[in-house]
Amino acid sequence: MTYDYDLFVIGAGSGGTRAARVSAAYGARVAVAEEYRVGGTCVIRGCVPKKLLIYGAHFAEDLKDAKRFGWNVPEQPDFSWSVLRDNVMEEVDRINGAYTNTLNSNGVDIILSRAVVTGPNEVTLSDGRKVTAERILIAVGAHPAIPDCPGAEHGITSNEVFHLDTIPKRILIAGAGYIANEFAGIFHQFGAHVILINRTDVILRGYDESIRDRLLQISMTKGLEFRFNAGFEGIDKGEDGCLTVRMKGHEPAVVDMVMFATGRIPNTTGLGLDSAGVELDANGAVIVNEDNQSTCPSIYAVGDVTNRVQLTPVAIREGQAFADNTYGGKSVRVDYDNIPAAVFSHPPMAGVGMTEAQARQTLGSVKVYTSDFRPMKNVLAGRNERALYKMICDGDTDRIVGLHMIGPDVPEILQAAAIAVKARLTKADFDATIALHPTMAEELVLMR
């Protein structure tokens, strides 16, 4: 049996692009179908534009602090959302072009169309054309969940947030995870009053409790409003355009914009996976084995559509492993232990390994070291905002099993420190390293 391609990838996001270009570099004949824009969520409407907005937002605090460092800054510096938005979109276009070039230069055929699976070795494009391939890789990602409630159509998600005409004066964000806390910080810095509501009484479930509590305390001090145990009931739009959000257990909130950030759902609806016997889990995610293979032997899946860990670098690793194993003659499996992660809140937080609670449940003996300090820049700026670093060690072996941080630049610091945690280094190894002074990161080797 001859096929049109060796590999047909559906979805040109982080995982799909990596798998497509590496497979092609190994000599496979590869096509990738993309229904929106090459680059996927991370590049087009996720990590990349979000991080640029974070940089833009941070100037609000930097300009305030600048006075204490001798700079003469007007009381109300002028901010133009449209300038930032358009420059960010220009950068997104540039990266979209770079991704497209990389695929082209590796000889991958890019098909700008939706593709659905119509058999174990066949996809059908929007124009009805059928294409066959020895293997199909599903890398279609996920989309924002929208609550099923009256007036939900008045809300936006992270898909629309990068294209706003103006910054609202008041915004309510539903959810208290990554996207909610990152955009709460962004909107607050741009001058909006932010109300963050969640169905439970925690933010950023899964992160270490002390670090989450510190973010909550700093955010509340800055004026962000949190409402917990607030089940979303609905949105009423008034004639003046204002939105009244009804929620369980709290008074209604009147705002100008509502954003949903309540998780992401794998994009498998209508993808035809049942035609090939591909099994999905209860959330609609493709079930795969350790080699990214679905229950149909010729169909594989990587990234958010598999609902393992919804992070770009993980999708890239999975795409790379798929290509290496299938076309590169290697035997590689992604190691999901000690994945570092960060929340680009204001201030950011980052963590790797076990939280204190997880360590106490798992290990016989646990030692916890913390450094709770006011970064020197904050001291001179008169900014009463403390950083917190927390190291969790196995009490029997001294091995560092978790590292959790909140404070300026902690994602940058944690990426390096995560290597040490991954390499199973001990607290004594950190202590043996001489501090690099004066930095915030030196606290890592000075913890008592």
Ligand code: NDP
């Ligand atoms: P998260 O999973 O981070 O957070 C979801 C939030 O919504 C939680 O507070 C959760 O509450 C709440 N929630 C979940 N389901 C419902 C529901 N049915 N009704 C009401 N509330 C609900 O999701 P995000 O949307 O913020 O982000 C999606 C994913 O994207 C993240 O998991 C992350 O993997 C990735 N991402 C990563 C970023 C980074 O690396 N910096 C940045 C942005 C996104 P509770 O926990 O209390 O149950």
